[in-house]
Amino acid sequence: MKILFITLGFLFAGFGLLGVLVPILPTTPFLLLASFFFARGSTRFHIWFTGTKLYKDHLDDFIKHRSMAKKTKISLLAFASTMLMIPLITVDVWALRIFILCLMVFKYYYFIFRIKTV
Numbered sequence: 001m002k003i004l005f006i007t008l009g010f011l012f013a014g015f016g017l018l019g020v021l022v023p024i025l026p027t028t029p030f031l032l033l034a035s036f037f038f039a040r041g042s043t044r045f046h047i048w049f050t051g052t053k054l055y056k057d058h059l060d061d062f063i064k065h066r067s068m069a070k071k072t073k074i075s076l077l078a079f080a081s082t083m084l085m086i087p088l089i090t091v092d093v094w095a096l097r098i099f100i101l102c103l104m105v106f107k108y109y110y111f112i113f114r115i116k117t118v
Helices: 002-021 027-041 043-050 053-058 060-065 070-090 094-114
Strands: none
Touching: 002 027, 002 043, 002 053, 027 043, 027 053, 053 060, 070 094
């Protein structure tokens, strides 16, 4: 069972890393799942994961305080908005454009009103 948890930990850590690069994928939930599975699978892997730059940049403040620094919020929102603007401008499918706009509105709502700012 521990091998399954460790494997799932690496899988979700990979999805979380991919989520840093692709704004449509949610980074934080995948990294939270990775942390959960590493904690269940191996103390050594959990300690390693919580010491990585990926964890410290995206989850550490959120886990400790259920909040994010203003600088972190701004950088995440700016990067994600920039990446979402590319398909918004280049794609001619109106349904996809509306979906992207709804996603952007939800993203800003969530970051501004649901996550506390430190």
